[in-house]
Amino acid sequence: MSDNEAKSMSIIVTKGSLDWAYPPFILGTTAAAMGLNVTMFFTFYGLTLLKKELNLGLTTLGNPAMEMPMMGGHMAMPNIISALPGAGALTTTMMKNLMKKKGVASIEELRELAVEAEVDLIACQMTIDLFEYKTEDMIDGITLGGAASYIEVATKSDINLFI
Amino acid sequence: MSDNEAKSMSIIVTKGSLDWAYPPFILGTTAAAMGLNVTMFFTFYGLTLLKKELNLGLTTLGNPAMEMPMMGGHMAMPNIISALPGAGALTTTMMKNLMKKKGVASIEELRELAVEAEVDLIACQMTIDLFEYKTEDMIDGITLGGAASYIEVATKSDINLFI
Amino acid sequence: MSDNEAKSMSIIVTKGSLDWAYPPFILGTTAAAMGLNVTMFFTFYGLTLLKKELNLGLTTLGNPAMEMPMMGGHMAMPNIISALPGAGALTTTMMKNLMKKKGVASIEELRELAVEAEVDLIACQMTIDLFEYKTEDMIDGITLGGAASYIEVATKSDINLFI
Numbered sequence: 001m002s003d004n005e006a007k008s009m010s011i012i013v014t015k016g017s018l019d020w021a022y023p024p025f026i027l028g029t030t031a032a033a034m035g036l037n038v039t040m041f042f043t044f045y046g047l048t049l050l051k052k053e054l055n056l057g058l059t060t061l062g063n064p065a066m067e068m069p070m071m072g073g074h075m076a077m078p079n080i081i082s083a084l085p086g087a088g089a090l091t092t093t094m095m096k097n098l099m100k101k102k103g104v105a106s107i108e109e110l111r112e113l114a115v116e117a118e119v120d121l122i123a124c125q126m127t128i129d130l131f132e133y134k135t136e137d138m139i140d141g142i143t144l145g146g147a148a149s150y151i152e153v154a155t156k157s158d159i160n161l162f163i
Numbered sequence: 164m165s166d167n168e169a170k171s172m173s174i175i176v177t178k179g180s181l182d183w184a185y186p187p188f189i190l191g192t193t194a195a196a197m198g199l200n201v202t203m204f205f206t207f208y209g210l211t212l213l214k215k216e217l218n219l220g221l222t223t224l225g226n227p228a229m230e231m232p233m234m235g236g237h238m239a240m241p242n243i244i245s246a247l248p249g250a251g252a253l254t255t256t257m258m259k260n261l262m263k264k265k266g267v268a269s270i271e272e273l274r275e276l277a278v279e280a281e282v283d284l285i286a287c288q289m290t291i292d293l294f295e296y297k298t299e300d301m302i303d304g305i306t307l308g309g310a311a312s313y314i315e316v317a318t319k320s321d322i323n324l325f326i
Numbered sequence: 327m328s329d330n331e332a333k334s335m336s337i338i339v340t341k342g343s344l345d346w347a348y349p350p351f352i353l354g355t356t357a358a359a360m361g362l363n364v365t366m367f368f369t370f371y372g373l374t375l376l377k378k379e380l381n382l383g384l385t386t387l388g389n390p391a392m393e394m395p396m397m398g399g400h401m402a403m404p405n406i407i408s409a410l411p412g413a414g415a416l417t418t419t420m421m422k423n424l425m426k427k428k429g430v431a432s433i434e435e436l437r438e439l440a441v442e443a444e445v446d447l448i449a450c451q452m453t454i455d456l457f458e459y460k461t462e463d464m465i466d467g468i469t470l471g472g473a474a475s476y477i478e479v480a481t482k483s484d485i486n487l488f489i
Contacts, residue, residue, distance in 0.1 A: 007318045012487070014349060023177060023207065023325070026289075030310040036318070044349060102293050126352075130428050147356040154485045155333045155362070159317045161175070161325040162349070162487040170481045186340060186370060186488070189452075193473040199481070265456050322480045324338070324488040 008037040009159040012150065016048035018056035018092055018107070024163045025110035031159075032117035039157070040114070041150045043124035046163075047131065050123050050138045054108060058092045115141050122149060171200040172322040175313065179211035181219035181255055181270070187326045188273035194322070195280035202320070203277070204313045206287035209326075210294070213286050213301045217271060221255045278304050285312060334363040335485040338476065342374035344382035344418055344433065350489045351436035357485075358443035365483070366440070367476045368468075369450035372489075373457070376449050376464045380434060384418045441467050448475060 009031045013024045024040060032038045042050050049056075099106065105113070114121065122145040123138060135144070154160045172194045176187045187203060195201045205213050212219075262269070268276070277284065285308040286301060298307070317323045335357045339350045350366060358364045368376050375382075425432070431439070440447065448471040449464060461470075480486045 009314075009317075012349075019207075023175075026310050027314070031314050034311060034314055036314070044345075098293070104289075104293060126430070130424065130430060147352050148360060151335075151353070151357050151360055151362070151485070154335075157485075159314070159320075159323050160485050160487065161323065162489050163325050172477075172480075182370075186338075189473050190477070194477050197474060197477055199477070261456065267452070267456060322477070322486050324486065326488050 007035070007159075008039070008157045010039045010041065010150070010154045010157040010161070012162045013040055013042045013046035013049060014044040014163065016045040016056065018058050018095060020163070021049050021056060021107045022110075024161075025107060025114060027161070027163075028119050029110055029113045029117060032114065032119050036158075037120075038114075038117075039120040039122065039153045041122045041124065041145070041153075043127050047124060047127045047133060049107070049111070050121065050142055051133075052137060052139055056092070056107065058095055111139070115139070120153075170198070170322075171202070171320045173202045173204065173313070173317045173320040173324070175325045176203055176205045176209035176212060177207040177326065179208040179219065181221050181258060183326070184212050184219060184270045185273075187324075188270060188277060190324070190326075191282050192273055192276045192280060195277065195282050199321075200283075201277075201280075202283040202285065202316045204285045204287065204308070204316075206290050210287060210290045210296060212270070212274070213284065213305055214296075215300060215302055219255070219270065221258055274302070278302070283316075333361070333485075334365070334483045336365045336367065336476070336480045336483040336487070338488045339366055339368045339372035339375060340370040340489065342371040342382065344384050344421060346489070347375050347382060347433045348436075350487075351433060351440060353487070353489075354445050355436055355439045355443060358440065358445050362484075363446075364440075364443075365446040365448065365479045367448045367450065367471065367479075369453050373450060373453045373459060375433070375437070376447065376468055377459075378463060378465055382418070382433065384421055437465070441465070446479075 009028070011024045011028055015021070024046075028038050028040050048054075096106075121139075121142040123133075123135070123142050125144045125146050127133070128135065128144070172191070174187045174191055178184070187209075191201050191203050211217075259269075284302075284305040286296075286298070286305050288307045288309050290296070291298065291307070335354070337350045337354055341347070350372075354364050354366050374380075422432075447465075447468040449459075449461070449468050451470045451472050453459070454461065454470070
């Protein structure tokens, strides 16, 4: 799609859960595959997605009853259950198994794809300082930047998303 | 507003709760009424908003204490209460009653307005496969698409939002 | 950065928690300092950020285990604890102390910066009516508007974000 070659997209990635890691990585890698220049700015809770060792849990954000397909039907988990100790780990395992069964790439695989497609991965310096992250715990090939770096990129991008 | 006629907006709709269904439908129908070409891409937990039978609950996302006007003042619901079985149904009913009393259209009505205004409603094929949705359970007049369809539309749109 | 002087950004601010108040105010004030014209449209749960008296709590949105740096390491709080009465107040205090220790400005300070930098602060009229807010409880210098006002601004802006 050569007419996209001069196009560009920026994504601010602010959420660090298993489910909410999918939208930015799927959109970023798809756009890169279509020839767009893609910049992903990891900040706030989303910075955790640049750690070498990913240990992602689920949230119930935007999915009131944690409805998931299961045992031939749909299972809905009441909020009180999802608040119990261990429930997060259980539903996270269920979600990972579902993704695997359906042939959906893992976040680790999508992240590797993004690196190979030369997506610009920027880690937010302020968040690193605030949450005391160590850059040696993060994957190679990322750069550091702040809100001003993001604004510079976004003023020149055709698509800007905050996820 | 004829100067908007050539303008366009895309919205990625990712959340499937009663409260978070409002922003995309209000923005989408308002923009369409102003002459913009509007595309709404329903994916992830937001795909449920295309079901014929809507059964939407509330989330506490972005509203820490579920503060709502009630009995002449503002009622705040502690997190532990909102996690109890039945609390979701109670607050959902309260929210629906509040909307009705204030003359705010229901999600079903706003969705119908969007169809009448020829908003492009796209259901995410990957989400359908992942969560085992059936297209016959969904409203008429929608099309199926993937992340690539979205990127194509967004590179040509004046406003792109991820909700 | 004189080449940014003609650029502009709009932000829809929809979340009213302490943590999620930071991204719009940091992005908005940074962009304004770089010479962009910035409009922030406060709607839905985000309207509370225009109140004179801010009393913001935390959410766990996008941060499954409420992981925070503490006592030389990282503390993770299980969901069940974060649902207990008082836990919200405790973690809110922890977060505020962390911000202060790290030299991060408070939301009140960032909001003042936004006013001084002539950021357009628009309060959503529909949300005011729905949640029965009183405009006299809000800070000076804001204007009222609706979804149509937002669409008008966004069609002319280089960056549009929904937070």
